[in-house]
Amino acid sequence: MDGRVVRVRTILLEDAPALLALHRRLSPDSRYLRFFSAGAALEAEVRRLARPSGPDHVSLLVEEGDDVLAAGSYERVDATHADFALVVDDDHHGEGLGTLLLEHLAAAARRAGITELIGDVLANNAAMLRVSGDLAPGVARRLGSDSGTVQVRVPTLPDEAALAAVGVRDRTAAHHSLRPLLTPASVAVIGAGRRPGGIGHEVLAALRAGGYTGALYAVNPHAQEVCGLVAHPTVAATGAAVDLAVVAVPAAAVPDVVRQCCAAGVRAAVILSAGVDPLTQSEIVRHARRHGMRIVGPNCLGVVNTDPAVRLTATFAAAPPVAGGLAVASQSGAVGVAILDAAARCGIGISGFVSLGNKADVSGNDLLAYWYDDPATRAVALYLESFGNPRRFAWVARAIARRKPVLAVKSGRSEGGQRAGASHTAAAAATDSTVAALFEQAGVIRTDTLGELLDTVRVLVDQPLAAGHRLAVVGNAGGLNALAADAAETAALTVPALSPACVERLGVSGTAAANPVDLGAEATPEALAGAIRAVARSGEADLLLVTFVSTRTNDCGATLAAVGAAVDDCPQLPVAVVVVGAADAPGSLGARRVPVFDLPEPAVLAMGRAARYAAWRREPVGDRPALRDVDHGTARGIVQRALAAGGGWQPADVARSLLACYGVPVVDTRTAADADEAVRLADAISYPVAVKAAAPEVVHKSDIGAVWLGLADGAAVRRAYRAIGMAVGAARPAVTVQPMADPGVELVAGVAHDPLFGSLVMVGLGGVHTDLLGDRTLRLLPLTDHDASAMWRGLRGAPLLTGYRGAPPADTAALEDLLLRLGRLAEDFPEVAELDLNPVLAGPDGCAAVDVKLRLAPVGSEPDPYLRHLLRQTAGTP
Secondary structure, three states: OOOOEEEEEOOOOOHHHHHHHHHHOOHHHHHHHHHOOHHHOHHHHHHHHOOEEEEOOEEEEEOOOOOEEEEEEEEEEEEEEEEEEEEEOOHOOOOOOOHHHHHHHHHHHHHHHOEEEEEEEEEOOHHHHHHHHHHHHEEEEOOOOOOEEEEEEEEEEEEEEHHHHHHHHHHHHHHHHHHHHHHHOOOEEEEOOOOOHHHHHHHHHHHOOOOOOOEEEEEEOOOOOOOOEEEEOOOHHHOOOOOEEOOOOOOOHHHHHHHHHHOOOOOEEEEOOOOOOOOHHHHHHHHHHOOOOEOOOOOOEEEEEEEOOOOOEOOOOOOOOOOOOOEEEEOHHHHHHHHHHHHHHHOOEEEEEEEEEOOOOHHHHHHHHHOOOOOOOEEEEEEEEOOOOHHHHHHHHHHHOOOEEEEEEEEHHHHHOOOOOOOOHHOOOHHHHHHHHHHOOOOOEEOOHHHHHHHHHHHHHHOOOOOOEEEEEEOHHHHHHHHHHHHHHHHEOOOOOOHHHHHHHOOOOOOHHHHEEEOOOOOOHHHHHHHHHHOOOOOOOOEEEEEEEEOOOHHHHHHHHHHHHHOOOOOOOOOEEEOOOOOOOOOOEEEEEEEEEEHHHHHHHHHHHHHHHHHHHHHHOOOOOOOOOHHHHHHHHHHHHHHHHEEEEHHHHHHHHHHHHHHOOOOOOOEOOOOHHHHHHHHHHHEEEEEEEEOOOOOOHHHOOOOEEOOHHHHHHHHHHHHHHHHOOOOOOOEEEOOOOOOEEEEEEEEEEOOOOOOOOEEEEEHHHHHHHOOOOEEEOOHHHHHHHHHHHOOHHHHOOHHHHHHOOOHHHHHHHEEEHHHHHHHOHHHHOEEEEEEEEEEEEEEEEEEEEEEEEOOOOOOOOOOOOOOOOOOOOO
């Protein structure tokens, strides 16, 4: 956790000599604590570790460069448990390597279906007990069979306490790792040319002009002096310990420069150079990681830290930003320039700026972890074109959004509808819908444009959070007030009438005091300021918008000064001001820096986004409740047998059996291979019955005449069977026979798996309304009880579930339980590629799925949200 870059990988047979050397370096005390004996057979232990990893055995090592620092393994003892063991070099105790290894072992075990790692530890092995405690404060411990040992039991799926501990370690590591990049004590600009206008020259000039507080070096083998600094032929020739290298050389020279930096012990590099091909980029990153060096770029604009103790302006952007509370990460240099330029024009101060470029190494996730604890950063703005590990983003962003706003513009929205599977759930989980679900769950404020993002930042950065959604509008312009009130509806804000007591304090009569409060064009500065104070102190508004139209008959300067003083007297409310008709209107007013807008609609929409974020902050985090009646072992057998048979769309009985393992209620369903069997099943069920095509690949069965309902006798069943055969083009189609279900609200629910984002759970209006209305919500895993409740409450059709127009309300607790069980199934089995329950009938006595479609597929190597690891990316890699 000291920020050094180490590699965790599977142990190979050729690692045996290094592993043996590691064990031989252990002190006698360390050997005793590891093996319960000082005379352990080290060669046998190394052979155990070096044998090939498989479903029942995994062994990992930690290496830094060519040095093996630690090793660990687990051995399966039954279907869901495995024994684990760790060893760490004596010289590297206390550095977090054991905890890191245990994290990776738990992840590997989780993928293998193991739910718990078990280790016997000597009672006096304080270091190992600390490692397990670091991994999760709630790790179970009990005395072993020998009173001198303690049995440690580590769940492989982290709970909230474990995730909180992971978050602390993650942020600590990020801070240490990125300090040389963002708070370097020394910077070398490599490729600093003598002539102004070149990238290297301009970055060096910007660093000098910005007053960088550390040691600054110019590296140019063809010059003696650049920007008044002595030029050195290489970074090593500076003779100094360089924290950060800013690389501005031709693409072909970048690999050699990176090797020189690694050899000289440079700890971070910003590669401005464009044109580095993907293969070369991968080699550069691989070499840098072997030497513990972090990289931003290539093909980036640079980095900025406005902290007065640092004043780092390592960028060739036109103008340095002013100091403030907004941290910015942009995947595009051009968009980064646009954000900095717009921020300067509207008075938004910047705490830090990182142009990510190709994201070869340092990612937005790293920066979010770093800015979490940065006291200068009060909000974070992101421009994203792709995700490296969106599952980790969701987890990290949710943590930081709980303490400071995170805003994002994500490009590529128009491609969202291109991905669709053969189920309603997969079609709903298209790329942009998935991104929207990710942002909503993580509390990220998503905007369509950069302008909207900056508008919202202005409302949030220097102001308190809104306590609710009530907007008061006060001003001297009735037309602007009316436009603001109209915009409030779009922004999900209310504009309530003010109480008689508040109106009396305003001293305004009639509809002018109704809210919006129209003081009239002749309003004096004192009148406007008094109205602002009266409304703000009334407790009847959560947000305040002030409108002012400057004319030849009023004193613009005096009025704006009065408004600024008034809003400073009301620090409890977020405020925005709209000024029209003033050619030189300021960007903000008062010591609070209340933002000034030139039109009411952008101001109100920004306030609406801020209010929704504040509401999200007030919501409980939620828990992953314990679910009864889950048979994980039987479910794993069903999935493994189905995958061994080729996977794909599964017969209805397989889908129902898997759902039964997780307690998901399904209407009694039986499958018939011919008409006679269909009649026998219908007779056994009792009439009326429903008969449907059993083919799982058919999505809209009712559209083609493959669903027959309310069949009263055997003859009707035979007619339905023949009609279904004609609809699907089969002489003897497989059909399902069901009793007619009790009426209820028709919903659709399901799971779709994305290799990058993970599994999503969906619920929406079902039956024939599914595609027509598109009323559905999505959530990523893990699903909490709060998520399950928010999912159905977020439907436009939610009133149908709560007793619309006198209908009996549905059992929403049962619906939430169904969604949680689907989420746990998806969490345990990412092999569930598509699961579609349509319809799900939700009624007063519970809910049950009527039709079920299931597709299983093997899962390859996918991102793990809980592991600390650096993604090896190339240009264009998502």
